[in-house]
Amino acid sequence: MIEDATLDALGITFQVALGATALAALPGILLGYLLARGHFPGKSLVETVTALPLVLPATAIGYLLLELFARDGWLGPERLGFDPGVLFTARGATLASAVVSFPLVARTAREAFARVDPRLERMARSLGMAPWRSFLRVSLPLAARGLAAALVLGFGRALGEFGATVIVAGNIPGRTQTLALAIFNDIQLGDHRHALQLVGLTTLLAFGVLWTSERVLATGAREARRAGEPLP
Amino acid sequence: MSALPQPGGARLSMDLRLELAHFTLEVACESGARCLGIFGPSGSGKTSLLEALAGWRRGARGRAALGAHVLFDTDRGEALPLHVRRVGYVPQDALLFPHWNVERNLRAGMGRSGADAENEALLLRTVELLDLSKLLSRSTAALSGGERQRVALGRAVLSRPALLLLDEPLGGVDLTLRRRILPWLVRLRDAALAPMVFVSHDPTEVQVLCDEVLALERGTVVARGAPGATLRRVLSREERFENVLEGSVGELGLGTARVDVGEVGIHVTRGQLRAGERVAFALGSDDVLLAREAVAGLSARNVLPCRVLALTAGQGGVRVDLHLGAGQAVAPGQDVPAPLSATLTAEAVRELCLEPGRAAFAVFKSSSCRVLSPRDRD
Numbered sequence: 374m375i376e377d378a379t380l381d382a383l384g385i386t387f388q389v390a391l392g393a394t395a396l397a398a399l400p401g402i403l404l405g406y407l408l409a410r411g412h413f414p415g416k417s418l419v420e421t422v423t424a425l426p427l428v429l430p431a432t433a434i435g436y437l438l439l440e441l442f443a444r445d446g447w448l449g450p451e452r453l454g455f456d457p458g459v460l461f462t463a464r465g466a467t468l469a470s471a472v473v474s475f476p477l478v479a480r481t482a483r484e485a486f487a488r489v490d491p492r493l494e495r496m497a498r499s500l501g502m503a504p505w506r507s508f509l510r511v512s513l514p515l516a517a518r519g520l521a522a523a524l525v526l527g528f529g530r531a532l533g534e535f536g537a538t539v540i541v542a543g544n545i546p547g548r549t550q551t552l553a554l555a556i557f558n559d560i561q562l563g564d565h566r567h568a569l570q571l572v573g574l575t576t577l578l579a580f581g582v583l584w585t586s587e588r589v590l591a592t593g594a595r596e597a598r599r600a601g602e603p604l605p
Numbered sequence: 606m607s608a609l610p611q612p613g614g615a616r617l618s619m620d621l622r623l624e625l626a627h628f629t630l631e632v633a634c635e636s637g638a639r640c641l642g643i644f645g646p647s648g649s650g651k652t653s654l655l656e657a658l659a660g661w662r663r664g665a666r667g668r669a670a671l672g673a674h675v676l677f678d679t680d681r682g683e684a685l686p687l688h689v690r691r692v693g694y695v696p697q698d699a700l701l702f703p704h705w706n707v708e709r710n711l712r713a714g715m716g717r718s719g720a721d722a723e724n725e726a727l728l729l730r731t732v733e734l735l736d737l738s739k740l741l742s743r744s745t746a747a748l749s750g751g752e753r754q755r756v757a758l759g760r761a762v763l764s765r766p767a768l769l770l771l772d773e774p775l776g777g778v779d780l781t782l783r784r785r786i787l788p789w790l791v792r793l794r795d796a797a798l799a800p801m802v803f804v805s806h807d808p809t810e811v812q813v814l815c816d817e818v819l820a821l822e823r824g825t826v827v828a829r830g831a832p833g834a835t836l837r838r839v840l841s842r843e844e845r846f847e848n849v850l851e852g853s854v855g856e857l858g859l860g861t862a863r864v865d866v867g868e869v870g871i872h873v874t875r876g877q878l879r880a881g882e883r884v885a886f887a888l889g890s891d892d893v894l895l896a897r898e899a900v901a902g903l904s905a906r907n908v909l910p911c912r913v914l915a916l917t918a919g920q921g922g923v924r925v926d927l928h929l930g931a932g933q934a935v936a937p938g939q940d941v942p943a944p945l946s947a948t949l950t951a952e953a954v955r956e957l958c959l960e961p962g963r964a965a966f967a968v969f970k971s972s973s974c975r976v977l978s979p980r981d982r983d
Contacts, residue, residue: 492661492696492700493700493702495659495661495687496694496696496700496702497702497713498686498687498688499660499661499687499688499690499692499693499694500688500693500713500760500761501688501689501691501716501764502688502713503688504688507688514704515703515704
């Protein structure tokens with residue numbers, strides 16, 4: 374029998390992971406394109422800074438966000454004049470997960486765009502498409518499968534996020550407690566049976582997400598192969 | 606179609622420098638040709654020249670313009686962005702968009718106003734011109750090499766370019782197919798949608814298609830002028846030459862047709878030729894015999910008076926450049942209306958006492974002339 378608290382944690386986990394993926398998607402894809410195609414001074418610096426959240430302990434990122442949104446922080450209520458409602462809320466958990474997922478999305482998107490033949494983009498522009506139209510009509514669809522992989526990776530990372538979330542959003546059952554936090558909670562409380570149940574649920578969830586994404590990507594590959602065969 | 610660019614008055618002028626890995630490309634020329642040929646061995650800078658004109662390659666200095674439409678002028682710091690440059694580029698590998706079918710590829714450059722009547726008329730005309738109607742719904746991956754090139758040509762034309770750049774559009778295609786696509790290029794040229802720059806290392810293609818040729822060698826223009834004369838000058842170490850002659854079909858006989866090239870009538874296999882149409886045909890220099898006198902009683906349909914212009918010794922024989930017709934001697938290198946080359950052995954040249962200015966007779970079979978025309982699609 375699954376308890377209500379477990380269902381709550383499941384719902385919050387999905388809400389946070391989906392929200393984080395959505396939040397990281399647009400800037401991640403745009404930055405990925407910029408890094409794959411752009412030539413600008415300080416590009417390698419931007420690349421390094423983008424990768425930083427991958428290497429930093431998630432707790433460090435959580436702490437930075439906490440300082441940023443604290444009462445007297447740069448984006449705190451005193452400075453903004455209103456409460457952005459980030460600390461100890463699901464919104465905060467989403468933001469923390471998005472920050473942690475962002476580098477994975479951006480770097481995978483960069484690889485996806487790098488695999489698109491830049492001459493096809495030049496061709497699009499020579500045919501009269503303005504840069505943004507060539508991006509939307511040629512670069513984006515040709516990178517679509519890699520971009521889907523980027524979002525899946527980002528979603529997966531957000532699903533298991535713990536360190537930053539616990540610091541920014543706390544561990545409030547029914548409000549900010551995701552599956553990852555609930556497992557931690559149970560272990561702390563010595564409720565190993567329930568912890569094991571949650572681990573089982575999380576594993577099932579992760580398996581489902583990966584399975585679905587592999588299927589989607591494999592279908593894409595099959596279609597691409599089929600398109601490569603000459604018609605009868 | 607009043608909105609179409611009118612290439613008639615727009616002359617292509619370029620004066621550009623581009624540092625390449627092993628040499629500097631330097632081309633200065635002005636040309637009013639419908640189709641300007643760029644001829645040269647691989648690695649002579651032909652593709653780089655096209656990429657500089659298209660704006661695909663950084664680092665080109667100088668100026669290039671089509672009439673008043675300036676593509677770039679680095680002295681004045683001007684360079685049109687690609688999407689307003691109006692240069693249609695057909696690269697060697699066609700570069701079709703793999704995620705679109707043929708029709709969407711063709712429409713790629715037609716813009717969002719693609720539904721207006723004038724655009725649709727141009728689409729229909731291009732599809733007909735390049736025989737694409739059966740391909741429209743196909744995926745690009747399902748096309749043969751020749752079909753890919755035709756789609757790429759159509760796509761470039763439909764973007765209404767002010768200048769059309771063709772980089773060995775027959776390069777990746779086997780010889781039979783090349784000869785089949787060539788007539789489409791001729792039709793495209795004759796439709797005069799935009800002036801063309803045609804890069805090739807195939808002398809036959811250049812002679813059929815171009816009004817004027819620039820010969821490049823290691824980035825430098827080494828010869829320029831009418832295709833036949835220019836290629837003969839550049840290919841001075843080769844005893845073999847593919848003659849290409851163009852004329853209009855005159856009298857039709859039982860098995861042959863007379864093609865009038867200037868004032869000279871040449872008999873070719875009749876095939877599907879129609880009286881009055883323009884045709885080009887190729888004739889290998891190996892297939893031409895020379896005689897000191899008009900020999901009678903020959904099966905060969907062509908025994909034509911000619912005059913020797915120049916002799917070129919190659920490794921396997923001597924190339925004798927002639928011009929057909931009984932007219933006066935012409936200085937070597939000058940453009941002549943009906944140039945022809947024959948390959949002879951050194952012994953034959955000595956025996957016939959051939960030297961520049963001497964009159965002779967060129968003898969060849971009508972079936973040695975291979976007609977290159979749109980309907981000759983076998």
